[in-house]
Amino acid sequence: MLKIHVESPQSVVKPAGIPFLALGFRPFFLLAGLFGVILILLWLGIWSGGIKAPLYYNPVTWHTHEMLYGYTAAVIAGFLLTAVRNWTGAKTPDGIPLALLAMLWLAGRILPFFSAWIPGVLIAIVDIAFLPLLAMAIQPALWKGKASANRIFVPLLFVMAVPNLMIHLESLGLVVIPGSSQDIMLYLVIFLVALLGGRIIPFFSESAIPGHRCRRYPTVEMASVTLLACLILAQVIVPATLSAGWLTGVLALAAAAVQLVRLWGWHHIDVWQKPILWVLYTGFLWLVVGLFLLGLASFAIVPSSLAKHALTIGVIGTLTLGMMARVALAHTGRPLKPAWPIVAAFVAINVAALIRVFGPLLLAESYAFHIHLSGGIWFLAFAVFLVVYLPILIRPRIDGKAW
Incomplete structure (x- = not known):
C-alpha cells in the first residue's frame, strides 16, 4: 500500500524576508484564486461569443488546458512546495526563486493572448517548462527526507508535462494525436x-x-x-x-x-x-x-x-x-x-x-x-x-x- 508519509522537520529553514514569498502556498494560492475568477469570466465571454479566445489554442482546448495546466497546476505547486518542506524540514524555494517560478506560471497564462506577435515555440517552451521546474524545485528536499514514498511526486510531475507537450505540438500544427x-x-x-x-x-x-x-x-x-x-x-x-x-x-x-x-x-x-x-x-x-x-x-x-x-x-x-x-x-x-x-x-x-x-x-x-x-x-x-x-x-x- 502506497502511503504519503509525514516526517518531523529535520532542520531549521531561514524564512524569506517578504512574508508573501516565505512559502509556496502564499503566491500560488493567491494566483490560483485570482485565476479561478478570471478564467471563468473569460470562458463565459468566449463561449457566448463576446470575447475572442487566444489564437494559439482553439477555444475548447484553451478552456480545458487552462483549467488543468493553469489553475490546477498552481494549486499543485502551492501545495507541494509547502508540504514537502513540512514533511522533510528541508528548504524549498522561497524569496526570489519562488517569485521567478510564480512568474513563469503567470507567463504561461498570458503569452497565448499575444501569439500574433510572439513565436508559438516560445509560448510552448514557457508553458511546458513549469511542471518540470517544479519537480526539480522539490527534488532536493524530498531526497533529503527519509520517506522514499514521497519521491513519487517528482516523476509524476514530469509525466504530467508530457500531455502538455502533446497539446502544444498539436497547437503548433506539428502533429495530430489520436485521443x-x-x-x-x-x-x-x-x-x-x-x-x-x-x-x-x-x-x-x-x-x-x-x-x-x-x-x-x-x-x-x-x-x-x-x-x-x-x-x-x-x-x-x-x-x-x-x-x-x-x-x-x-x-x-x-x-x-x-x-x-x-x-x-x-x-x-x-x-x-x-x-x-x-x-x-x-x-x-x-x-x-x-x-x-x-x-x-x-x-x-x-x-x-x-x-x-x-x-x-x-x-x-x-x-x-x-x-x-x-x-x-x-x-x-x-x-x-x-x-x-x-x-x-x-x-x-x-x-x-x-x-x-x-x-x-x-x-x-x-x-x-x-x-x-x-x-x-x-x-x-x-x-x-x-x-x-x-x-x-x-x-x-x-x-x-x-x-
Missing part, C-alpha cells in the same frame, strides 16, 4: 487526488474527531492505485475508438466502487459538523460520481461532458478550494475554523458542480442557462476566497513563527 491529451492530464490529476486524498483526509479526520479511527484496507488501497493507473494507460495505449468504450467504462466503474469503499471507511458522522472536513469529503464524493458518470459515458448512456465536469468542477474545484482554505489557515498560525463566507463558498462550489453536471441532463433545453448559472456561482465562490484570504496570504504568521 485527447487533455483527458490524460485530467486522469493524472485524478490519480494525484486519489493518492493524496487517501493520506490527508483520514489524517485530518482523525486529528479533528476525538477517538475516530479511519478504516483503511491494503487491498482496497492497492486497487485504487492500480485501477486509476490502468485508466490512464488505456488513454495512452489503446486506440481512441476502443478506449472510449468498454475498457474505459469497466475501469471507471470499478474505480468508482473502490473510491466509494475508501470514502465510507474514512467517514464519521461528526465530519458534517466541521466545514473544513466536509468540504474535502464532498470533493472526494465527486470523484466517485465523476468516475461513475465516466463509466456510463463510455457506454454512451450519458454525455462524456457530464463526467468531465464532475471531475473538474466537482473534484478539482471543491477539493482545491477546501485544501487552499485549510493549508493557508494552518501555515499562518490560525485556528482551523474558516470564516462563514468561506463556508458559504464551500457550499457554492458544490452547487456550481451540481448545476453544471446535472442541469443539462435534466433540462437539456436550458443548457446555456446552466452554464452561465454554474459559472456565476463558481465566480462568486472564488471571489469570496480572494477577499477573505488575500490578507492572510500576504501578511506574516500571527503566531510569530517563521513559516
Whole structure:
C-alpha cells in the first residue's frame, strides 16, 4: 500500500524576508484564486461569443488546458512546495526563486493572448517548462527526507508535462494525436487526488474527531492505485475508438466502487459538523460520481461532458478550494475554523458542480442557462476566497513563527 508519509522537520529553514514569498502556498494560492475568477469570466465571454479566445489554442482546448495546466497546476505547486518542506524540514524555494517560478506560471497564462506577435515555440517552451521546474524545485528536499514514498511526486510531475507537450505540438500544427491529451492530464490529476486524498483526509479526520479511527484496507488501497493507473494507460495505449468504450467504462466503474469503499471507511458522522472536513469529503464524493458518470459515458448512456465536469468542477474545484482554505489557515498560525463566507463558498462550489453536471441532463433545453448559472456561482465562490484570504496570504504568521 502506497502511503504519503509525514516526517518531523529535520532542520531549521531561514524564512524569506517578504512574508508573501516565505512559502509556496502564499503566491500560488493567491494566483490560483485570482485565476479561478478570471478564467471563468473569460470562458463565459468566449463561449457566448463576446470575447475572442487566444489564437494559439482553439477555444475548447484553451478552456480545458487552462483549467488543468493553469489553475490546477498552481494549486499543485502551492501545495507541494509547502508540504514537502513540512514533511522533510528541508528548504524549498522561497524569496526570489519562488517569485521567478510564480512568474513563469503567470507567463504561461498570458503569452497565448499575444501569439500574433510572439513565436508559438516560445509560448510552448514557457508553458511546458513549469511542471518540470517544479519537480526539480522539490527534488532536493524530498531526497533529503527519509520517506522514499514521497519521491513519487517528482516523476509524476514530469509525466504530467508530457500531455502538455502533446497539446502544444498539436497547437503548433506539428502533429495530430489520436485521443485527447487533455483527458490524460485530467486522469493524472485524478490519480494525484486519489493518492493524496487517501493520506490527508483520514489524517485530518482523525486529528479533528476525538477517538475516530479511519478504516483503511491494503487491498482496497492497492486497487485504487492500480485501477486509476490502468485508466490512464488505456488513454495512452489503446486506440481512441476502443478506449472510449468498454475498457474505459469497466475501469471507471470499478474505480468508482473502490473510491466509494475508501470514502465510507474514512467517514464519521461528526465530519458534517466541521466545514473544513466536509468540504474535502464532498470533493472526494465527486470523484466517485465523476468516475461513475465516466463509466456510463463510455457506454454512451450519458454525455462524456457530464463526467468531465464532475471531475473538474466537482473534484478539482471543491477539493482545491477546501485544501487552499485549510493549508493557508494552518501555515499562518490560525485556528482551523474558516470564516462563514468561506463556508458559504464551500457550499457554492458544490452547487456550481451540481448545476453544471446535472442541469443539462435534466433540462437539456436550458443548457446555456446552466452554464452561465454554474459559472456565476463558481465566480462568486472564488471571489469570496480572494477577499477573505488575500490578507492572510500576504501578511506574516500571527503566531510569530517563521513559516
